[in-house]
Amino acid sequence: MASPTEHASFLPPVLTFLSAAVIGVPVFRLIGQSAVLGYLVAGVLIGPFGFSLIAEPETAASVAEIGVVLLLFIVGLELHLSQLVSMRRDIFGLGTAQLLVCAAALGGAGLLFGLAPAAATVVGIALALSATAVALQLLEERGDLGTPYGGRAFAVLLFQDLSVVAILALMPLLASAGGGGGDGFWFGEAVQSTGKALAAILAVVLVGRYGLNPFFRLLAASGAREVMTAAALLVVLGTALLMQEVGLSMAMGAFLAGILLAESNFRHQLEADIEPFRGMLLGLFFMSVGMSIDGGLVKSLWPILFGATAGAILLKVALVVGLFRLFGSPWLDAVRGAAILAPAGEFAFVLLPVAGGLGLIDANATRFAVALAALTMLIGPVAAKGLDAVLARRPSAAEEQAPDVVESTEARVLLIGFGRFGQILTQVLLAEGISVTVIDKDVEQIRSASRFGFRIYYGDGTRLDVLRAAGIGRVELVCVCIDDPEAALKIVDIVHEEFESVRTYVRAYDRTHAVELMNRDVDFQLRETSESALAFGRATLEALGLSAESAARRTDEVRKRDVARLVLQQAGALPDGSGWMRGLPGELKPEPLTAPQRPARALNAETRDIIGHERREAAHRALETQDARPDA
Numbered sequence: 001m002a003s004p005t006e007h008a009s010f011l012p013p014v015l016t017f018l019s020a021a022v023i024g025v026p027v028f029r030l031i032g033q034s035a036v037l038g039y040l041v042a043g044v045l046i047g048p049f050g051f052s053l054i055a056e057p058e059t060a061a062s063v064a065e066i067g068v069v070l071l072l073f074i075v076g077l078e079l080h081l082s083q084l085v086s087m088r089r090d091i092f093g094l095g096t097a098q099l100l101v102c103a104a105a106l107g108g109a110g111l112l113f114g115l116a117p118a119a120a121t122v123v124g125i126a127l128a129l130s131a132t133a134v135a136l137q138l139l140e141e142r143g144d145l146g147t148p149y150g151g152r153a154f155a156v157l158l159f160q161d162l163s164v165v166a167i168l169a170l171m172p173l174l175a176s177a178g179g180g181g182g183d184g185f186w187f188g189e190a191v192q193s194t195g196k197a198l199a200a201i202l203a204v205v206l207v208g209r210y211g212l213n214p215f216f217r218l219l220a221a222s223g224a225r226e227v228m229t230a231a232a233l234l235v236v237l238g239t240a241l242l243m244q245e246v247g248l249s250m251a252m253g254a255f256l257a258g259i260l261l262a263e264s265n266f267r268h269q270l271e272a273d274i275e276p277f278r279g280m281l282l283g284l285f286f287m288s289v290g291m292s293i294d295g296g297l298v299k300s301l302w303p304i305l306f307g308a309t310a311g312a313i314l315l316k317v318a319l320v321v322g323l324f325r326l327f328g329s330p331w332l333d334a335v336r337g338a339a340i341l342a343p344a345g346e347f348a349f350v351l352l353p354v355a356g357g358l359g360l361i362d363a364n365a366t367r368f369a370v371a372l373a374a375l376t377m378l379i380g381p382v383a384a385k386g387l388d389a390v391l392a393r394r395p396s397a398a399e400e401q402a403p404d405v406v407e408s409t410e411a412r413v414l415l416i417g418f419g420r421f422g423q424i425l426t427q428v429l430l431a432e433g434i435s436v437t438v439i440d441k442d443v444e445q446i447r448s449a450s451r452f453g454f455r456i457y458y459g460d461g462t463r464l465d466v467l468r469a470a471g472i473g474r475v476e477l478v479c480v481c482i483d484d485p486e487a488a489l490k491i492v493d494i495v496h497e498e499f500e501s502v503r504t505y506v507r508a509y510d511r512t513h514a515v516e517l518m519n520r521d522v523d524f525q526l527r528e529t530s531e532s533a534l535a536f537g538r539a540t541l542e543a544l545g546l547s548a549e550s551a552a553r554r555t556d557e558v559r560k561r562d563v564a565r566l567v568l569q570q571a572g573a574l575p576d577g578s579g580w581m582r583g584l585p586g587e588l589k590p591e592p593l594t595a596p597q598r599p600a601r602a603l604n605a606e607t608r609d610i611i612g613h614e615r616r617e618a619a620h621r622a623l624e625t626q627d628a629r630p631d632a
Contacts, residue, residue: 016053020046021283032389034381036137039283041378043290049298054291066237067281068133068346069254070274072161073236075136075154076258077271084259087155094152094327095159098341102128102319106312118174119361123369125167126352127312129345131377132157132251133285138340138384149333152324153340161252164347171351171358200246201256204239208260216266220443220458228266229273235261236274266458272465285346292349293374297367305368309375313342313383339387343380344373411437414475415454416461416491417482418445421507421528425481426452437470462490464498477503477523485509485516492520511566518570534559 024042025035046053084091107124115123135157136145144150212235219227236254243253261267298305317338324334349370356366413429415422418440429436430452438456440446449456459466461482472478478495480488488506495504503523508514510527517525534555541551 013054016046017284017287020287021280025283033385034138034141035283036134036286037378037381037385039286040290040381043287044293044295044378045290046287047291047293047295049293049295050291065250065285067278067283067285069240069250070236070278071133071136071282072251073254073258074271074274074278076255076260077262077267087151087158090152090155090327091159091162094323095156095163097323097326098156098320099125099128099160099163101323102316105315105319109311109315115361115365119355119365121174122171122351122355122360123365126348126355126369126373127344127376128316129160129164129347129351130157130341131343131345131380132161133282133346134343134377134381135340137282138381142388144336147333149324149329149337150340152327152329152333153337156341158255160345160347161255164252164350167351171354171360174358174360196246197243200242204242204253204256205260208257212261213266216270216458217443220266220441228269232270232273233277269459269466269469271469272459272463275465275469289346289349289374289377292370293378294367294371297371298375301368305371305375308372309379312344312372313376313380316342335387336384339380339384342383343377348373411435411455411471412476413437413479414439414467414470414472414477415479415481416440417480417507418442418449418456419481419483421483422479422481423449425479426454430454437475439466439470462487462494464494467491467494467498472499472502475502477505480504480506482507483509483528485513488513489516489520492517492522496520511569514566515570518566530562 020042021039024045025038028038028041029035044050048054103121103124105124106127107120110120110123111117135153139145139150139153142150145154216228216231219231236257239257240250240253243256244250261270317335320338320341321331321334324337325331329337352361352366352369352373355361356363361369412434413436415426415429415436415438418426418438419442422438422440426436426438436454438449438452438454439459439461440449440456441458441460443458446456446458459470461467461480472495478491480491482488482491485508488509492504492506495502505524506517506522506526508517508525508527514525514527537558538551538555541554542548546554
């Protein structure tokens with residue numbers, strides 16, 4: 001059994017990473033830079049070539065890869081298969097062109113600087129790949145992932161992830177081409193690995209299509225929230241590990257898992273559960289990249305390294321701008337997309353060591369190329385941020401940005417609670433064609449709502465992370481239709497504190513709940529039974545012989561009196577024995593809105609006892625109230 005000292009030995013590196021994150025990122029955000037740059041610089045400072053606070057940066061890097069895995073899973077959750085089909089031209093057309101053109105240009109530059117053809121090819125491919133984690137983080141910070149240039153950049157990144165498998169498979173062939181022989185062995189191995197990869201993908205698709213939704217429904221019915229989190233991590237990491245075992249990338253496996261769950265009713269809950277892990281581990285990944293920069297090499301060759309870094313970024317930007325324009329992007333889109341894709345990718349740290357092991361590139365060239373790739377990831381976000389600042393100062397920036405804005409497919413209303421009240425409300429919205437996102441944690445309600453055509457997801461509406469994942473920041477108003485008064489008040493508090501621009505329309509459980517909601521300044525509240533009871537009363541009057549106009553007029557009078565009394569009760573202006581004071585809710589007892597024409601009469605002995613007891617209590621409360629007055 002491990003001793004307390006051994007357990008404690010894990011704490012210093014954990015505390016070091018946390019301290020670096022909470023210090024570095026806010027500092028860089030305050031000076032207007034990306035959080036990615038803050039993580040990278042923090043990694044440089046705590047790494048072996050900074051203050052050497054981390055003894056084994058390789059261990060941190062292996063754990064940090066999970067951050068990229070979770071990032072790709074969440075990106076997959078945001079997409080649908082139909083969207084991927086619509087992006088096929090950008091994925092396979094623009095993606096292929098970007099990789100081939102950039103690899104050829106950067107590899108040609110390597111040849112000019114004395115690299116062997118095989119080494120130049122590997123370096124060109126490694127630098128042509130783009131940093132998925134950096135690019136997606138920058139797009140997320142800008143809020144541009146849904147724009148045309150953001151979608152096009154993502155298509156390129158997706159093709160690059162797909163191509164890594166083929167690149168790794170081609171490396172042995174490239175090595176054997178230099179040494180002769182082994183072609184037959186390579187071909188058989190390539191066919192075998194391709195078959196394994198296809199079989200694994202088919203298995204994941206089948207399980208995801210037919211097994212995951214029933215699996216999550218079963219877990220949701222158990223009511224154990226922590227089990228849902230564990231299941232989400234199990235699905236993501238399990239799929240990633242399976243893909244890695246058959247030669248695909250872990251990130252590709254996680255992305256595939258996300259795609260398969262994109263249509264799931266549990267999508268937003270999964271996203272909310274994964275998000276905290278994703279954020280911290282992705283930050284750890286960026287710090288591990290910073291720690292990988294060879295400080296000694298940078299110090300001795302800094303003019304050449306920084307010159308090569310600037311040259312690689314500018315060359316890549318120029319080529320990608322031309323390709324984006326060729327595929328129909330406007331100039332502004334092309335430049336911003338190219339800046340996002342300029343840094344070298346995470347797979348450079350995989351391809352270059354593999355190439356070194358195969359003898360395609362020598363040790364010194366590998367060290368130089370790894371440092372060059374890391375520096376592009378360090379400088380790329382700064383360049384992208386600088387570009388944003390330049391474009392923001394352009395007089396015509398707003399006009400040029402207009403074509404980037406696509407019609408939002410986000411819902412206008414977020415409805416929490418799809419019970420009997422929410423179902424009737426959504427009928428009205430459905431009739432008007434209003435787009436709605438519905439959140440409910442009842443599996444049966446989710447199943448019954450599937451026929452309405454709304455986007456409805458499993459989740460707990462009292463959780464801030466679930467509300468964020470459901471897009472509450474982008475809706476016009478939130479309708480709280482749950483029958484739990486305390487939970488409804490909690491949701492109102494969260495919305496008012498975190499999303500001031502979102503209007504709150506709330507179903508009140510009873511009169512007391514309605515007053516509490518009024519005290520919280522909701523935009524609209526309605527007791528769940530009031531209007532239905534008034535409509536029932538109107539129909540009753542008509543059945544008793546009143547004309548429809550007279551019955552409607554009488555009902556309106558009662559409605560107005562009820563609202564007036566509710567306002568007075570909310571202000572604490574009615575000493576009606578209810579014990580109600582503003583801010584100190586008590587029980588509001590039913591009181592007649594019209595003076596009774598005669599006292600109540602009991603028709604049997606049991607009723608007389610009950611009414612007599614009630615009258616004695618009312619008289620006692622009235623006496624206490626009179627005694628409490630200053631002038632009594």
